[in-house]
Amino acid sequence: MEPRHKEYxxxxxxxxxxxxxxxxxxxxxxxxxxxxxxxxxxxxxIRDYVKPFRNFAADDDANGPVFFLRALDDGAMDRPLEPGDxxxxxxxxxxxxxxxxxxxxxxxxxxxxxxxxxKNGIKAPASGSVKVNGRIMAEQIGGQIxxxxxxxxxxxxxxxAARYARTAASVSHDGNALxxxxxxxxxxxxxxxxxxxxxxxAKGLSLIDPECDYAKVVxxxxxxxxxxxxxxRDCLKFLQAEWGYDKWPGVCHIIPNAGVCIMAMLYGRTFAxxxxxxxxxxxxxxxxxxxVGTIMGVANGLEGIPDHYRKPVNDAxxxxxISGYLNILDIPTYARKLTATAVRLMGETVPDDLSVDxxxxxxxxxxxxxxxxxRVSNEFLCRIRHVDGQGSDGKGALEVLFxxxxxxxxxxxxxxxxxxxxxxxxxxxxxxxSPKVYPGQHVSMKVRFDRLNGESVILSPYVxxxxxxxxxxxxxxxxxxxxxxxxxxxxPSDDERLxxxxxxxxxxxxxxxxxxxxxxxxxxxxxxxxITGKGRYSIDVSRQKKEFSSIIPFSHNHxxxxxxxxxxxxxxxxxxxxxxxxxxxxxxxxxxxxxxHNGGGAFMxxxxxxxxxxxxxxxxxxxIAIMKNCGDRGLVTLAHLPFDWQEEREYxxxxxxxxxxxxxxxxxxxxxxxxxxxxxxxxxxxxYDGGRCAFGDLFVEEL
Numbered sequence: 001m002e003p004r005h006k007e008y009x010x011x012x013x014x015x016x017x018x019x020x021x022x023x024x025x026x027x028x029x030x031x032x033x034x035x036x037x038x039x040x041x042x043x044x045x046i047r048d049y050v051k052p053f054r055n056f057a058a059d060d061d062a063n064g065p066v067f068f069l070r071a072l073d074d075g076a077m078d079r080p081l082e083p084g085d086x087x088x089x090x091x092x093x094x095x096x097x098x099x100x101x102x103x104x105x106x107x108x109x110x111x112x113x114x115x116x117x118x119k120n121g122i123k124a125p126a127s128g129s130v131k132v133n134g135r136i137m138a139e140q141i142g143g144q145i146x147x148x149x150x151x152x153x154x155x156x157x158x159x160x161a162a163r164y165a166r167t168a169a170s171v172s173h174d175g176n177a178l179x180x181x182x183x184x185x186x187x188x189x190x191x192x193x194x195x196x197x198x199x200x201x202a203k204g205l206s207l208i209d210p211e212c213d214y215a216k217v218v219x220x221x222x223x224x225x226x227x228x229x230x231x232x233r234d235c236l237k238f239l240q241a242e243w244g245y246d247k248w249p250g251v252c253h254i255i256p257n258a259g260v261c262i263m264a265m266l267y268g269r270t271f272a273x274x275x276x277x278x279x280x281x282x283x284x285x286x287x288x289x290x291x292v293g294t295i296m297g298v299a300n301g302l303e304g305i306p307d308h309y310r311k312p313v314n315d316a317x318x319x320x321x322i323s324g325y326l327n328i329l330d331i332p333t334y335a336r337k338l339t340a341t342a343v344r345l346m347g348e349t350v351p352d353d354l355s356v357d358x359x360x361x362x363x364x365x366x367x368x369x370x371x372x373x374x375r376v377s378n379e380f381l382c383r384i385r386h387v388d389g390q391g392s393d394g395k396g397a398l399e400v401l402f403x404x405x406x407x408x409x410x411x412x413x414x415x416x417x418x419x420x421x422x423x424x425x426x427x428x429x430x431x432x433x434s435p436k437v438y439p440g441q442h443v444s445m446k447v448r449f450d451r452l453n454g455e456s457v458i459l460s461p462y463v464x465x466x467x468x469x470x471x472x473x474x475x476x477x478x479x480x481x482x483x484x485x486x487x488x489x490x491x492p493s494d495d496e497r498l499x500x501x502x503x504x505x506x507x508x509x510x511x512x513x514x515x516x517x518x519x520x521x522x523x524x525x526x527x528x529x530x531i532t533g534k535g536r537y538s539i540d541v542s543r544q545k546k547e548f549s550s551i552i553p554f555s556h557n558h559x560x561x562x563x564x565x566x567x568x569x570x571x572x573x574x575x576x577x578x579x580x581x582x583x584x585x586x587x588x589x590x591x592x593x594x595x596x597h598n599g600g601g602a603f604m605x606x607x608x609x610x611x612x613x614x615x616x617x618x619x620x621x622x623x624i625a626i627m628k629n630c631g632d633r634g635l636v637t638l639a640h641l642p643f644d645w646q647e648e649r650e651y652x653x654x655x656x657x658x659x660x661x662x663x664x665x666x667x668x669x670x671x672x673x674x675x676x677x678x679x680x681x682x683x684x685x686x687x688y689d690g691g692r693c694a695f696g697d698l699f700v701e702e703l
Contacts, residue, residue, distance in 0.1 A: 008343075016294070026275070026290065028050050030287075056312075061145050064146030066321075068093075071089040074088065086171045093611070095432075095611075110251075146181075147184060153341045158204070179209060201265065229267075257283050257287060271304045271305055302369055360531060377414070391527045402510060414505040438503070442489075447459065459509070554684060568695040568696075582702075586702070589701045590606055592653055595650040595695075599693065600688075601689055617655040623642040
């Protein structure tokens with residue numbers, strides 16, 4: 001990797017970390033209940049997180065930057081970005097009415113309003129315009145809170161960042177909100193060039209209309225700071241008096257919050273103090289702290305982010321889009337993807353060491369401080385941290401310190417590829433999950449020991465059944481030397497201990513193996529963790545649970561879903577869908593069963609890429625069909641076979657996608673079609689004509 005790309009990668013990593021730290025810090029005290037006075041009364045001078053989240057479920061401030069940027073992946077990477085590209089991402093990656101952003105109602109929530117406009121045929125940018133929605137609705141804060149990644153993929157190019165941000169924001173916003181989008185994105189891009197706050201703000205100002213209200217509030221805060229450089233609280237009083245919500249109506253107007261962002265940067269100067277001031281100021285705390293966290297994260301770099309803010313994030317966020325697989329995000333891997341996107345947008349060839357295969361888990365611990373969300377179960381016995389220079393290639397590694405263990409003391413060191421409701425303190429934005437790891441896949445890692453005391457230790461590879469909590473051990477060995485050791489194992493597809501259940505831990509169980517008189521003390525290093533290969537697994541419906549309003553491990557879009565009589569029972573007025581699996585599955589065979597209680601039929605699905613793209617095979621009103629979801633055009637028939645199916649009868653269905661060949665069978669009746677547009681996606685069940693159906697166990701095999 002050339003030095004310039006390496007610097008971009010580390011700055012993008014620190015910027016995205018900074019955004020998520022700011023969101024996590026500000027979220028517990030966001031409006032409307034919390035005010036700046038209440039924040040000061042209960043939390044005083046904030047210098048750390050105010051709530052110790054076990055795992056933080058991200059909100060719209062993280063969902064938007066991740067999912068709306070996928071417009072580039074879905075076709076807009078190598079041509080000018082258009083509002084319709086981002087609008088398609090809105091419609092495709094959101095579960096309507098839940099997750100992603102605030103579904104506050106038409107004419108109340110700007111995002112909900114824009115979504116319904118799009119769904120009902122109002123194209124972007126009219127969907128977010130003042131003409132359609134009115135100025136108050138169009139100028140709320142969402143215009144700038146969804147655009148951080150557009151700045152991150154334009155390092156050192158503020159003009160391009162501002163242009164992309166305006167385009168993306170126009171789907172849902174207009175007026176001052178577009179100026180705010182351009183300003184924040186330009187500041188993020190400029191922060192790659194300088195850490196001087198005044199210069200960053202000046203660059204942002206140079207790319208927006210100097211006569212707009214957004215520019216006016218920015219300049220007002222700059223002027224106040226020049227005259228009163230010592231007290232940010234005095235500046236806040238000025239903003240509350242002259243630029244407050246009483247003068248800028250709506251649920252959360254962009255102008256007062258823009259003032260807070262500028263105030264936080266001018267008085268904060270460092271990453272930590274900036275996100276702290278943005279949080280203590282009140283108003284839209286998570287949005288403001290997230291935006292300035294990105295800017296200052298890029299400007300100050302990884303070394304500028306204090307450990308007490310970085311460590312709880314542990315390189316992981318969870319999102320709440322329609323794909324449970326995409327909702328589990330590893331920050332270093334995502335930073336690499338963003339950097340590859342930035343290089344490609346510059347018109348350059350992406351080097352191999354920046355390429356990312358989103359279908360696999362590949363942790364190399366090469367980025368400074370990176371942990372890739374690895375965890376330990378026994379923090380008294382083991383502690384993990386990133387260390388430089390200890391990898392087999394001289395780069396970074398994950399260090400696992402074991403401290404004075406005696407025979408029988410154990411701790412698990414693991415990656416968590418699946419989450420449950422019990423892993424969270426609250427139900428923010430109700431995330432849903434499909435695992436990142438499946439039976440049938442291959443796990444490999446490299447470890448080396450540095451024993452300071454004791455005789456030997458034991459490492460046992462394992463995965464965990466999320467329904468029973470049972471640890472399924474897949475080998476093990478005693479280690480005495482300090483050489484590098486390869487650890488490889490397959491996750492079995494036919495192990496009864498995993499049958500029908502998902503995996504929520506994959507890693508190593510460490511066991512001390514020395515008597516009490518000697519004790520085990522030392523550390524071992526994990527050079528990499530890779531999980532590759534093709535999944536082959538079943539989902540036993542009767543054993544699953546309903547959490548976050550979905551039946552694990554599915555994401556549901558529309559409809560009512562319950563488990564009764566060993567089947568998933570679903571009903572809807574027009575359309576509902578359940579999707580699961582690796583979002584990037586290519587060739588696949590999926591088998592299950594469908595019983596129609598009433599309605600026009602039901603389907604199995606494959607290569608589903610969200611709410612607007614995928615293939616479906618199953619029962620239609622007059623037979624068997626293979627269908628294709630074509631977005632605005634709805635379902636298109638690719639193949640049809642007359643078949644007189646009956647209600648209240650269970651039909652076994654197989655659906656296979658191999659290359660451009662699609663084939664399905666219903667109780668032995670075969671139907672085939674050819675289509676090459678969708679090369680990968682999730683699997684599941686769906687209804688597209690209303691009614692009530694029962695769906696059975698699902699068997700998934702990647703080909």
